[in-house]
Amino acid sequence: MSESFSIKLNGQAVEAFPGETVFQVADRTEVKIPSLCHDDRLAPVGACRVCLVEVAGQRRLQPGCAWVVTPDMEITTESDRIEKHRTVLYNLYMADHELDDSGLPIETANGNQLRDLCKTVPTMGLEPVNAPRAARPADDNPYIHFEPDLCILCARCTRYCDEVEAVNAITLSNRGGETTIATAGQRSLIDTTCELCGGCIDTCPTGALIEKKAPANLVQLGGTESVRSTCNFCGVGCQLDLHVHDDKIVKVTSPEPGETLNDGNLCVKGRFAYDFVHHADRITEPLIRGKDGLLHPATWEEAISATAEGLMKVRDQHGADALGFVSSSRCTGEENYLMQKLSRAAFRTNNIHQCAAT
Amino acid sequence: MFGAGAMTNAIDEIRDSEMMFVIGSNTTEAHPIIAMEMKRARQRGAKLVVADPRKIWLAEMADVHLQLKPGTDVWLLSALANVIISEGLHDQAFVDKHTKGFDAISAKVKNYTPEEAEKITGVSAEDIRTVARMYATTKHAGIYYTLGITEHTHGTDNVYCLANLVLMTGHLGVRAAGMNPLRGQNNVQGANDAGATPVYYPGYQKVTDAAVREKFEAAWGVPLSPNEGLNLNVMMKEMAKGNVKALYVMGEDIVISEPNVSQVEAGLNQCEFVVCQEIFHNETTRFADVVLPGACFAEKDGVFTNSDRRVQRVRKAVDPPGRARADWEILCDVARACGYPMPNYVNASDVFDEYASLTPKIAGISYGRLEKNVAGLQWPCPTPDHPGTPTLHLDGPMIGKAEFQAVDYRPSAELPDNDYPLILSTGRTLYHYNSGTQTRRDAGPVAKQRGNFIEISKRDAKIYGLEHGDRVKVSSRRGEVEAEAWVSPRVRFGCIWMPMHFAESRANLLTNDAGDSVTGTGEYKVCAVAIEKVTSETAEEALELAGH
Numbered sequence: 089m090s091e092s093f094s095i096k097l098n099g100q101a102v103e104a105f106p107g108e109t110v111f112q113v114a115d116r117t118e119v120k121i122p123s124l125c126h127d128d129r130l131a132p133v134g135a136c137r138v139c140l141v142e143v144a145g146q147r148r149l150q151p152g153c154a155w156v157v158t159p160d161m162e163i164t165t166e167s168d169r170i171e172k173h174r175t176v177l178y179n180l181y182m183a184d185h186e187l188d189d190s191g192l193p194i195e196t197a198n199g200n201q202l203r204d205l206c207k208t209v210p211t212m213g214l215e216p217v218n219a220p221r222a223a224r225p226a227d228d229n230p231y232i233h234f235e236p237d238l239c240i241l242c243a244r245c246t247r248y249c250d251e252v253e254a255v256n257a258i259t260l261s262n263r264g265g266e267t268t269i270a271t272a273g274q275r276s277l278i279d280t281t282c283e284l285c286g287g288c289i290d291t292c293p294t295g296a297l298i299e300k301k302a303p304a305n306l307v308q309l310g311g312t313e314s315v316r317s318t319c320n321f322c323g324v325g326c327q328l329d330l331h332v333h334d335d336k337i338v339k340v341t342s343p344e345p346g347e348t349l350n351d352g353n354l355c356v357k358g359r360f361a362y363d364f365v366h367h368a369d370r371i372t373e374p375l376i377r378g379k380d381g382l383l384h385p386a387t388w389e390e391a392i393s394a395t396a397e398g399l400m401k402v403r404d405q406h407g408a409d410a411l412g413f414v415s416s417s418r419c420t421g422e423e424n425y426l427m428q429k430l431s432r433a434a435f436r437t438n439n440i441h442q443c444a445a446t
Numbered sequence: 447m448f449g450a451g452a453m454t455n456a457i458d459e460i461r462d463s464e465m466m467f468v469i470g471s472n473t474t475e476a477h478p479i480i481a482m483e484m485k486r487a488r489q490r491g492a493k494l495v496v497a498d499p500r501k502i503w504l505a506e507m508a509d510v511h512l513q514l515k516p517g518t519d520v521w522l523l524s525a526l527a528n529v530i531i532s533e534g535l536h537d538q539a540f541v542d543k544h545t546k547g548f549d550a551i552s553a554k555v556k557n558y559t560p561e562e563a564e565k566i567t568g569v570s571a572e573d574i575r576t577v578a579r580m581y582a583t584t585k586h587a588g589i590y591y592t593l594g595i596t597e598h599t600h601g602t603d604n605v606y607c608l609a610n611l612v613l614m615t616g617h618l619g620v621r622a623a624g625m626n627p628l629r630g631q632n633n634v635q636g637a638n639d640a641g642a643t644p645v646y647y648p649g650y651q652k653v654t655d656a657a658v659r660e661k662f663e664a665a666w667g668v669p670l671s672p673n674e675g676l677n678l679n680v681m682m683k684e685m686a687k688g689n690v691k692a693l694y695v696m697g698e699d700i701v702i703s704e705p706n707v708s709q710v711e712a713g714l715n716q717c718e719f720v721v722c723q724e725i726f727h728n729e730t731t732r733f734a735d736v737v738l739p740g741a742c743f744a745e746k747d748g749v750f751t752n753s754d755r756r757v758q759r760v761r762k763a764v765d766p767p768g769r770a771r772a773d774w775e776i777l778c779d780v781a782r783a784c785g786y787p788m789p790n791y792v793n794a795s796d797v798f799d800e801y802a803s804l805t806p807k808i809a810g811i812s813y814g815r816l817e818k819n820v821a822g823l824q825w826p827c828p829t830p831d832h833p834g835t836p837t838l839h840l841d842g843p844m845i846g847k848a849e850f851q852a853v854d855y856r857p858s859a860e861l862p863d864n865d866y867p868l869i870l871s872t873g874r875t876l877y878h879y880n881s882g883t884q885t886r887r888d889a890g891p892v893a894k895q896r897g898n899f900i901e902i903s904k905r906d907a908k909i910y911g912l913e914h915g916d917r918v919k920v921s922s923r924r925g926e927v928e929a930e931a932w933v934s935p936r937v938r939f940g941c942i943w944m945p946m947h948f949a950e951s952r953a954n955l956l957t958n959d960a961g962d963s964v965t966g967t968g969e970y971k972v973c974a975v976a977i978e979k980v981t982s983e984t985a986e987e988a989l990e991l992a993g994h
Contacts, residue, residue: 319632322631323477325752348820361879361890371725372768372769374769375739391738395780402719409673411693415697419748421757426774426788429781442634442642
């Protein structure tokens, strides 16, 4: 990396590198700067104006997400001027958004960071703007719902769709107060280039994009327990947080960007294709084929001894190499270890394989 | 040539690439999150070259798309080597220090000129020269490949050709470079690592090595077989011949996933005993004498090892349904019932510890360390204080000098003729997974892709009188299936493509089970087929015949 230099952040000397933004420098310190439109995976745009900071020598406040530091620059992130700016800004957002009885922006099961910010400033009671916001009239895709009343037009979803997933299925559309998030011709996501990765849901800061599968009243139901695991589809090895309620998976999310190899991203299978886990077609009891040619429920003891007898009979009559063991690249390392141990140690044959080439 | 089959470099290095050479990998569909890293590199200005018979999405954003004829990879790759050597673009210092056999490979590729290659592969000599120069002169240039390389009767030769390119240009032991097979399933890497192969104990220790065998005999307390076992492809053929008489299948629908499945079905029919350990009934459980209900990934503890050798935890989030049980517990009970004293493992961690203690590559990994390392640990990781190895060969090839492998082009086992005039390639789509038992139970994938289809070029569609959406019968020497015709600009004239996910219309009734001589991998990517439009009358006849 190029040579570092020093800047002053809230009066403290901190190390910075050429080309870094205020956010990148602050990330290595205790200084927290609020933001709505920024996502480390995306190029900064400075759209939401929440992260404005004071830069010595600059007449106007500047966005910390996009402002590139230079040697000896002095940055202030908390001051009366910034506080005043935030109060007016959040109140303008409130005037332009649907509020609940407490006077704060409404929220969905995915939370609303704007609502959290609004709690930090006094209410000015501005007149509602009541600008019309177009929704997609009938989007019957099974996973992704857009709630225009919660949208702040920060464009994280459309930029994610462009810069990370690169399918450009959604875009900002219209002008002024009528600006909204749209597909081409307001078609259902199913009929666009959308690959249903759900990254737009993940990056949305206000809960305007929500998943249709998760119960809307999760918070009231007592929330979920989250279990970190590894995706069971392809060989990338994305990390998942399985959100569990009442012994059922109700939602899957990625760990935070930067934390694991998938960098906050998931595909349609990893994020959404978990219905199979609790599907009624799952095999729930051991089965043994009877003389009638049909499979019949059995106890575990019966099924295990039938398995052992069947394998041992063939070994005794035809030798161990008349047995074949097909292990699974879908199962765990431990299970593959045990399957080859069963084949090799219990039956003394190396006829053990799995779909190795795939 | 320089180690076990695994990515030499880490996935998160891709974003720092200067060039990516993607061959035989439809990355955006089969490995979407790796494709996101590639897209990110592309947006930062990295060059992208895609070699694929189909105009896949990555090909559309590539600097150069080498749209070769299926099965001509050895010609294409040898011609790239030809240009690199004849123009003196190879890395002489790396070749001298780390390799042997350079003279032999130089002599071998001499005849594989770009002009001759153009005639065989359909890729222009100019494009071959452009890509060879680009690859040889870019430092952070990585090769990424998948089953489009390996699922051929000359799959091993294809891999050798790629490795030759990596070695002659010194793209080894460099960040964001190397040779990177992207593994198709969550734990292919881990299943191979754990010894679920007929030739290796865990950790790629040979079953024919007496010293290794003694180590495992001591650890497991029984004498072990000194003979290599049957790979899956051969095992299926031996079963059809009646030599394999009992099969224990865990978590795999072989009647969908193996090539030439009617042979597999015939074999299963004559088997004396078949056990399936499964989470859903599938095509294979129809043949089972005993079905043992296992647990899916969310219902048990363990580890998966991904494409870049990263060992990561799988954690139990919910209980298995009904009386289903974790598969590792079932396997222990079966072993004990067969008279083998499997130790009393209290949990999956105990099993892992035994596995790791016998496997030097992962000996330093434990559940305790995986709790602390949220991004996983990449093998080799031989000791508890070893940080793991994101990039292989940073200090040169692993053992001694890597040897170039000079190979000659061999045509695919079955080529088109008058009876079967088209080449069929098969593969995966973004929305479904393998035999579809999981993804076909979710609304999104089903809404995007309801049933089986073929991609066919506009020109072929015209010849066969097909419109987009018409029903079509596809037949090979081994079987026939029906699918929907998708007239697509993605495929070459004379070639069609079909996904493998649909049980009611199985691509693998058509595919050729001719296997690679080293790996036994079937030739899923090239077989000869004929197609015929299904008219409403023929459809009605078929229904009548089926007794409806």
